[in-house]
Amino acid sequence: xxxxxxxxxxxxxxxxxxxxxxxxxxxxxxxxxxxxxxxxxxxxxxxxxxxxxxxxxxxxxxxxxxxxxxxxxxxxxxxxxxxxxxxxxxxxxxxxxxxxxxxxxxxxxxxxxxxxxxxxxxxxxxxxxxxxxxxxxxxxxxxxxxxxxxxxxxxxxxxxxxxxxxxxxxxxxxxxxxxxxxxxxxxxxxxxxxxxxxxxxxxxxxxxxxxxxxxxxxxxxxxxxxxxxxxxxxxxxxxxxxxxxxxxxxxxxxxxxxxxxxxxxxxxxxxxxxxxxxxxxxxxxxxxxx
Numbered sequence: 381x382x383x384x385x386x387x388x389x390x391x392x393x394x395x396x397x398x399x400x401x402x403x404x405x406x407x408x409x410x411x412x413x414x415x416x417x418x419x420x421x422x423x424x425x426x427x428x429x430x431x432x433x434x435x436x437x438x439x440x441x442x443x444x445x446x447x448x449x450x451x452x453x454x455x456x457x458x459x460x461x462x463x464x465x466x467x468x469x470x471x472x473x474x475x476x477x478x479x480x481x482x483x484x485x486x487x488x489x490x491x492x493x494x495x496x497x498x499x500x501x502x503x504x505x506x507x508x509x510x511x512x513x514x515x516x517x518x519x520x521x522x523x524x525x526x527x528x529x530x531x532x533x534x535x536x537x538x539x540x541x542x543x544x545x546x547x548x549x550x551x552x553x554x555x556x557x558x559x560x561x562x563x564x565x566x567x568x569x570x571x572x573x574x575x576x577x578x579x580x581x582x583x584x585x586x587x588x589x590x591x592x593x594x595x596x597x598x599x600x601x602x603x604x605x606x607x608x609x610x611x612x613x614x615x616x617x618x619x620x621x622x623x624x625x626x627x628x629x630x631x632x633x634x635x636x637x638x639x640x641x642x643x644x645x646x647x648x649x650x651x652x653x654x655x656x657x658x659x660x661x662x663x664x665x666x667x668x669x670x
Contacts, residue, residue, distance in 0.1 A: 387490070390414055397560070399622045402449040406460060411448070412437055412468070416485050418492060435488030440481060452607055459483070468579035558585035577609040578629050580616065594633070608638035 392431045394400050403411065410666065415437045420665035422429050423438040432438040441459070446631065452648045462468045469484045482589040485491070555571070563571055594601075608630075616626045 388414070399447070403447075408448050409442075409462070409467075410449075412462075412483065413443075413485065413491055415439060416483075416488060416492075416645060428458070432482065433484075435485045437483040440482070468504060468560070488507045518562075520619065546651075555588055556585070557592065559589050559590040561589065562589045563592060567597060570597060573602065573606050574609050574633075577606045577613065578632070579613040580626060583628045583630050587633060590630045590633035608640070612637070 388410075393411065398407075398411075408474055416433060416435050417432050417438070420431065420433050424430070430438065439447070441452055441455050444450075445455045448455065450458075459468065459470065461471065467486050468498070469486060470481055471484065472481050553568065554562045555568055556564055571588060575587070612627070612632065619626050627635075
């Protein structure tokens with residue numbers, strides 16, 4: 381498995397799973413490849429514009445230490461090792477006393493070159509269209525969802541042949557919970573109905589975890605939960621006026637508050653007839669206050 385290469389999208393470099401723990405040495409190396417410019421650009425350091433060429437990383441040692449959750453000394457030792465192995469080179473730019481160290485990936489084109497991609501596309505053009513479409517259809521059905529920041533997975537394939545036939549985009553919606561679980565499909569649709577009805581926009585990720593923990597979700601149960609959430613939303617204003625703290629969605633779901641006895645609208649108090657003496661007393665009080 382030491383030949384060939386795979387494509388890794390740069391959005392991985394900003395993903396919570398990628399940045400949540402101190403980096404390993406291998407992860408730090410891959411991170412440098414992700415951070416390297418794929419084309420020439422500029423950065424600013426202390427107001428001075430610095431040109432960063434293709435294959436260069438415009439991060440300081442302090443910035444890498446913060447990103448990798450390492451000490452600065454460990455970063456320096458790691459970069460020195462990569463330098464000794466001829467994997468990187470470093471250079472320092474001095475402009476108007478603003479010093480910037482640039483890391484250059486050695487043979488960057490080997491990691492981000494287009495030769496393999498181009499040759500693969502050329503080979504695809506020689507495969508009969510009917511066979512290729514069948515293979516692509518099978519692959520698209522079996523590829524698992526990939527996590528991205530926006531909560532959508534988008535797979536887009538290039539033109540299959542010179543005739544211009546394309547495989548359309550496939551979008552899969554999901555919501556990432558606090559525990560990094562995916563809420564999708566019918567369970568996501570029902571959760572969105574509840575969230576809109578509950579109308580207390582706080583703690584959504586935690587509430588989504590509680591929603592996933594409901595063992596079985598039927599249409600009748602969703603209707604019952606949404607109806608109870610609507611009542612809860614109507615009563616929330618009175619709670620706030622009285623200075624009480626309203627129930628968060630997570631706690632409301634975990635406590636299964638939709639199972640509370642709710643009689644619907646409040647019933648009017650039972651009618652109690654007023655005696656003649658009480659009527660006369662009320663009339664006197666009203667006359668005195670006129």
